[in-house]
Amino acid sequence: MRYSEDHKAQTHQRIINEASARFRRDGIGATGLQPLMKALGLTHGGFYAHFKSKDDLVEKSLRQAVDTLATHCDGLFGQADEPLAGFIDHYLSAAHRASPAQGCPLPTMSAELGQRGQASAITDEVINNRLRAIEKGLPDTQAQISELSTVMLSALVGAIVLSRSALDPALSDRILDDTREWLKQQTKDQSR
């Protein structure tokens, strides 16, 4: 069969989108290419017409996740007053906890990327972007802006990881709520 002009590019993108979601939801190692292609109504043989290898797909999916999230975050930060507080609310929401597939790749993929020896410049890029965005959101009156933004990013990522792995819903909520309230307070605190 012959396909429309950009049909292949569309399929390529569909594979990336689905992979990007599955890698975050199930993990990279636990995501098989066969089930992935099948979910898109394709056969697995066609995969290699689009990507050099699974690692190639991993990199492109991470890139995709990062870019989507960056756009999304820029939107949040572009908002009116208290953009950082809004970002914290979003990041530490029950919705984000419940949707790893659409969420930040740092809590879901970075540990496994490290273990696979597949750490790439992309990870550093996300980290640096987030750090800079947080720094910009902090009031100039806050001392130690660099230190505080690093702690904030660490706490955001750690809180999501922990809240997702806690069995007890009350404990999971506590992690999210405590961290959210405390971080938001830091965005205002000008007394130090």
Add this chain to the structure above:
Amino acid sequence: MRYSEDHKAQTHQRIINEASARFRRDGIGATGLQPLMKALGLTHGGFYAHFKSKDDLVEKSLRQAVDTLATHCDGLFGQADEPLAGFIDHYLSAAHRASPAQGCPLPTMSAELGQRGQASAITDEVINNRLRAIEKGLPDTQAQISELSTVMLSALVGAIVLSRSALDPALSDRILDDTREWLKQQTKDQSR
């Protein structure tokens, strides 16, 4: 061949120790039982004389990691003045970053346990233990002790995850150093 009285118990423990290290270093899914047994000079067939399944081993290895770490931390907290600052120094040290196999299982295993749907009461136990230990280490004069301890645990875990997945050593160091200094400052701050 006949073995000494507690030979089997010793082998059992050796398997748990090796697995506990490999699960943390390489991930659970990426750790095969065959290579694991081979590394101990055993054949993989014997595995099932010791454990019901791989999941059984995962649970026992996590238990082992948790108990060892708890003992280790109690030691740190039993020290003279500033036990919490000492704990933070240890947790966010270059040594801990470099040795996931001997380190805290939260940054290495909790995300994967969640993805595997294998979250157990043990994870909650570690989290709660750490939270209580941190709370006890905070000065009574600190307001919001519960919130602050939650943020601290989140930041500790997040900082290790991020520092391990950063490619640039300077970025990795910055995450560790900033988070360490900032958290330690909170252990003293009595002015809020």
Add this chain to the structure above:
DNA sequence: TGTACATCAGTGAACGCGCGTTCACTGATGTAC
């Protein structure tokens, strides 16, 4: 206008491999008589 050929996204069978798990067996030692 009609026929022959080129294109190429996707097909589907096959590859070797390592996985978790099972199981009949080994063989050194302890026990029974």
Add this chain to the structure above:
DNA sequence: TGTACATCAGTGAACGCGCGTTCACTGATGTAC
């Protein structure tokens, strides 16, 4: 004391399965003449 048997931690071959990857092929369409 010597022989027959029981024990049981560990052996090693085999099981079915899904993995990542390869490759000869299909077949609908566009192009050439």
